[in-house]
Amino acid sequence: MQGRSDRIRGWGLGIWSAIALLYLFIPIFIVVLFSFNDNKGRFNFTWQGFTLDHWAQPFADPDLATALKNSLLIAAITTVIATALGTFMALALVRYGFRGRGAVDMLVFLPLATPEVVLGAALLALFLTAAVSTGFVTIVIAHVMFTVSYVVVTVKARLEGMDRHIEEAAMDLGATEWATFRKVTLPMIAPGVGAAALLASAISIDDYVITSFNAGQTTTFPLFIFGATRQGVPPEVNVLASALLFAVLILMGLNVLLQRRLARRSLARELVDEPQAGALVPARG
Amino acid sequence: MAGSEVADADIRLEGVTKRFGDTLAVDSLDLAIERGAFYALLGPSGCGKTTTLRMVGGFEEPSEGRVFLGGDDVTERPPYKRDVNTVFQSYALFPHLSVERNVAFGLERSKVDREEVRRRGAEALELVQLGGLGKRKPAQLSGGQQQRVALARALVNRPRALLLDEPLGALDLRLRKQLQIELKRIQRDVGITFVHVTHDQEEAMSMADTIAVMNEGHIEQAGSAAELYERPRTEFVANFLGVSNLIDARLRATDGALATVETHDGATLRVPADRIGPHGSDAIRVGVRPEKITLHPANGAAPSDGNRLRGTVVVAAFLGVSIQYVIRAPGGEELTVIAQNLDGSEPESLGPGREVDLTWNPHHTFVVGKEPPT
Amino acid sequence: MAGSEVADADIRLEGVTKRFGDTLAVDSLDLAIERGAFYALLGPSGCGKTTTLRMVGGFEEPSEGRVFLGGDDVTERPPYKRDVNTVFQSYALFPHLSVERNVAFGLERSKVDREEVRRRGAEALELVQLGGLGKRKPAQLSGGQQQRVALARALVNRPRALLLDEPLGALDLRLRKQLQIELKRIQRDVGITFVHVTHDQEEAMSMADTIAVMNEGHIEQAGSAAELYERPRTEFVANFLGVSNLIDARLRATDGALATVETHDGATLRVPADRIGPHGSDAIRVGVRPEKITLHPANGAAPSDGNRLRGTVVVAAFLGVSIQYVIRAPGGEELTVIAQNLDGSEPESLGPGREVDLTWNPHHTFVVGKEPPT
Amino acid sequence: GGVKGEAQKSKTTKVAVVSHPKTTIGDWTFANWPLYIDKQVIKDFNKKFGGHCKYVEEINDNNEFFGKVRQQLQAKQPIGRDIVTLTDYMASRWVRLNYCQPLDKKNIPNISNLEDNLRTINYDPKREFTLPWQSGAIGLGYNPKKTGREIKSVKDLFDPKFKGRVTMLSEPYDSANTVLLGDGVNASNATIDQILGAIAKIDAANKKGQFRRFTGNDYTTDLAKGNTWIALAYSGDLVQLQSDNPELRFAYPEEGAMLFTDNMMLPTKAEHPYAAETMMNYVYEPEVAATIAAYVNYISPVKGIQDILANRKGGAAIAKNPLIFPSAAIRKQLHPYPALSPKDEQTMQQAMAKVTGA
Amino acid sequence: MLRLSLKRRRQLLPWLFVGPGLMWLIVFFAIPLLNQANVSLQSGDAETGYAFNWAFGTYTSALSDYQTQFVRSLGYAATATLLDLVIAFPLAYFAAFKAGRFKNLILLLIVLPFFTSYVLRTVAWQLILSDGGWVTNRFRDVGLIGADGRLLASRTAVIAGITYNFLPFMALPLFVSLEKIDRRLIEAATDLYASRAQAFRRVTLPLALPGIFAGSLLTFIPACGDFINAALLGTSRQYMIGNVIQSKFLTILDYPTAAALSFILMTLILVGVLVYARLLGTQQLTEAAF
Ligand SMILES: Nc1ncnc2c1ncn2[C@@H]1O[C@H](COP(=O)(O)OP(=O)(O)OP(=O)(O)O)[C@@H](O)[C@H]1O
Ligand SMILES: Nc1ncnc2c1ncn2[C@@H]1O[C@H](COP(=O)(O)OP(=O)(O)OP(=O)(O)O)[C@@H](O)[C@H]1O
Ligand SMILES: [Mg+2]
């Protein structure tokens, strides 16, 4: 039953959504656009003309290359550690009713409810007190600390939707606890773990605040950009940021295609994983 | 209580109790199941059936008591060290593995060689008539097919016993009936002990050799379907297994094989004397199954050598295969009578409002102790 | 097809068709439901029952055809402008509102004054026997209680008709039976038209005044339970409603009230001649319900004035209230026979493997057209 | 071990007997500000002297960097950097707190190329601990198209016509002292009270909305985009900005300008003093210094590079640029920071923080 | 491990699983916070260091000196949260109920901006909002700002930046909670004579509350502590408490004040969250949020 007023309302909603999405994308257009700017000096904020030069040599500035490499490496290490720690925590929190679970839950929740300046400052204060020199390692420590909660939350959601009889069935069929985890639990929560890993790496790659406190001599991509804002952000930054964006876009597109194929092949709708919307909560600065 | 006299018990529970916090889920239960039996645990929701089964499977540890499998005390063993397998109500198939790999899972764990895994897996799928579907993922199967995969996955390990927790509970009526027959066939073919948990009495009766009726964590009565149906020993069993017409009564006299009881509204009925046995003489209720009763128009020709009660028809409902009457007795009870639908419609003389006589053979009368109303 | 002859139809569908893309969910369906009737739409999954109901409720717009409520064409009206209410299969209770507020929802929308909302809400809850639970949230109720809240929430508005979409589908057997009785009682008490969608034939038979059997978007046959059960007109109805024994046959002769047919394996059976009617003379199947058949040990004393077939017992299963036999006929069909459990066990003479005679009254024979196997 | 011991002793006796004997260069670390060197210099150095120089652009702010390493310095631990480059007032603090060690001048013969006016400085009169890296003037960057006139005076920063179009530096050493110069006070000898007065003046103007923002060196974007018309600015930045925005200009205020110098220092316990001193010596070679100056566009402390640049391909413009090579007259008008006591410095910082809101 | 009884093993296993992650959180989250508590009570100066001496005065002076920034932070964060709610709700509603097969595409588009750097996006806003830019000129044309008014370096820019940067944090939880709503509930409401608007107000909105709550938290909390937007899009007159903490900590090296400010901020946020939860009637804090 669609009345006329309903249709008008539907249109209004659609237009509002389109505007909201546009709002989200305006800066992205700018970022991408200025990766093609043929700027003359060190600054890149006046449109001077089109060039592909920067795309040809995205790593012209070795420091930018180092910064990006650091970011990727830190993200990779962070993701592995945080995903491992977080997955096991989620497992215990969902699967076992143990004493102190409430407290652990709270400790997982608190970092999410604490502004990053506070996290970063507190951690740095600790490093200063303990006379630990900050750098690559401390960045990883910090990143793991505040991504692990996101991992726990994401994996927990997945686990809670999983029938625990399936794990019992595995044990019943002769699988030890470890074999059960490896052969059954892990493959089943894999989409959740994957989403959590994606989330952790996205947050890690994009983090400025906490990193700025704990970076020491190490420069990451966001730190480089922030530093560069004082001197003029080189167009290579735009190139790399745009490239990252396109890579993600392509990966997601492939994923969607793959899922379509799977969906078409399977008779049942269940195979198409529900969009892990909760898991896509983006990174914060 | 329940058949603990069985000598070569394959599965034995001794004084098993399970508490969850304050809840007493299973209450010092004894149980023995013969090798090769089809054993049904029947009881209402929450009576502890699943908990009992899970203790046999090793998923819960008894708070007290011991569990034996084939004579060995397995109380402390984890599930993967017990040679029983469970078919879960939700099937618990591994969604990421193909049907084949699901079925092979147990064998792979016990290091059976690759070729044999393949062979036995195929055999098991054949057994449950899923020969061609090995490559599919569980999500691509219908409920009934999933159920059969779960069965094959358990059977392929040739366990000492198969534990089935309401394996048909999630299926619709039609499919349920079909799989009941199939399950029974498979059990006969493979000869493995089946312990089947259900709250559907018809299912238990049509499948099991022995039925144990559970209530509030203990077993009320165990025996064959006919035994339980024809001679329930407690009010709970009488009501849980089929429909019973129960009337308060007290013992008047015993002569020979038959005893005479007087109902609370003064009618006299006769019951086999040996069925009075364990109950006192005062607080008893006599019962009769609805299909054992024959209805006659009041004051018409009714056989004189049986129990007889007078009543008024309240409802006559057409159920297809049978017609169900509800009769109000003078004492206020509503008695149910079921007559086979032999003629396509109920006779006018037995329509609502009519006075009728109910008669039945005294041998079909049973006796249960009176229980305080819950 | 279905009862379009009803004059003062309360709900009327005329040539209603509904397509979803390529799927033809409902196929030019005509339907008329009398005021105050308990009308059941019965059919297998996917036959279009829900879609039909949703078009009456206003949640879907027909692709073609018109919907009338009490004579008014409501085809274009949104749900909130139709005075029918729906009880959804999943109950669709508002989880954030208390039971009371759920029930009051409809009245509040139609600006009934506060005091009356309270009074009528309380009344409705009383009616479904949930007097004390008004303050609870839906999540704190059992499935059966939720179902009753959904009912109260719809009833309280005193709609022209109540549309119930498998309202008992999610409940277990015991609760389902109990609520069937309750629903029937409530319908009698309030006198509102009920349109009840179900795929459970027993449920339809025990509750409805009129049953419409749907298949693939159209109505196969509509009528009272007894009519449909005793004289199904299509093979689909014969099989969907209860168990039928069907045998291929061809017409031989008609003399008077009875016609003679010859089964494909040569036996001769008689059927009421008027039932041959619409079907051709060749491709027919004759049928008989399992409870209409009486079993006799082979060559024993069997009445001679009826239909008779010979067969071998394959299975004899104790079902409590009855005993079910499966008999293999010479032509290869497996015929089902149900005998009331009058004696507590099946007679030895009818055990598996025995030869038996099956007899029944020719008047219980029905005829359906032969359908190509699906 | 011996080396460090001597360094320690030299401190206590206040006699600069330092010896950092020649060693291999090895892997060592140079901490500097971003975009403050032509990286080719590092490559050439590595090629010429061997070893590997880890060049980190980690100093974005003197205080921030100090906060990062203070704990270790206090505990007399090595901080993992062999050269750090810090601005005068911070360099002064390091000298005062013994956080850096004397340089072995024998390893830095090129020190003779140091411009005369930088040979002595109040906190390190004999340049025992510090060696200038680059200097810069704090002056007026502006867009004449917007202002409509030439900007010459510090007072122009306070011209109500430019309300909301002016950015002010948030570092009080830079901003308060420039304001003092504008008021005719010799900022190099300013007292804390005078400075607080200048801060009060800034505060008053800020409250009226005169200043668009307080900035570090991030005023450039606004100036280039035309968001602001006048900025209190660093000379080197303007040279850079002009390449994209040729209309921008830099003026040394007629009342005089503050001169800051960033100084190379050898942190105490630095593990590669010889490498560090070799580098210091290297960048004092006029050819090398010319390369650096051409890249960073600040005022080089090394003598004789103007001619080198004038003869280099593409260097002529640079050699003529008064922002990089101020005339002698202008040089006279450039004032170093005042020497403040730690307490006064904190008072000043806190007063300014109140104004800037952070 | 094998010889442990079933029961013992079941007690031990969870701690084995939780252990490493828990240790990480304790050592690098809980202990630093405790350490901050200690630092906040120290006094001294940047050059010579700080020592613990129960300096509660730091708290009072921090509160009185930076009251403006606290109020501003909460105000900006609350405004941005509200704006995000207004912008994101229709978007999430559209994605959940109307988008059909474009649902996943819209979700993707909501998330995508987050794969370019946060700082870079904010820098892009600097360009977009610059004084001579198209946007500013249009605002001038329409008369929303005066002839020599500006967008950049103003409160508007900072709030817009925060709103922009945290929009997906609002949109995604909203989407999740809206999508969870059983459509039959809305049908049931219309069946019970509720018009579309009434069905929305009485059924959809209340059922989306957990999403509104979660989205608000995910937006409000980081927004409160944010300093990048104020630093890049604002002036010192828009500085938020995050800027103060950052500069106290990194530039002025006044650790005790920074620590005290951190704690005051956390307290304010916690109180705010509790009050908000109360207002929305959400019982399970952590559960509702995630
Ligand atoms: N893990 C548990 N924690 C607390 N109580 C439990 C747990 N498992 C079962 N119970 C309680 O123990 C009792 C028996 O439960 P059980 O699952 O064995 O019943 P059941 O007979 O299988 O019922 P159903 O037919 O509903 O499955 C119930 O009261 C149940 O609430
Ligand atoms: N919204 C829809 N879009 C596409 N196809 C639909 C839609 N709703 C129903 N159908 C199709 O229409 C046909 C009839 O569906 P309907 O839901 O009416 O069946 P039903 O008789 O209620 O079945 P069930 O007993 O399973 O509820 C089915 O083939 C179904 O797949
Ligand atoms: Mg159970």
Ligand SMILES: [Mg+2]
């Ligand atoms: Mg349906």
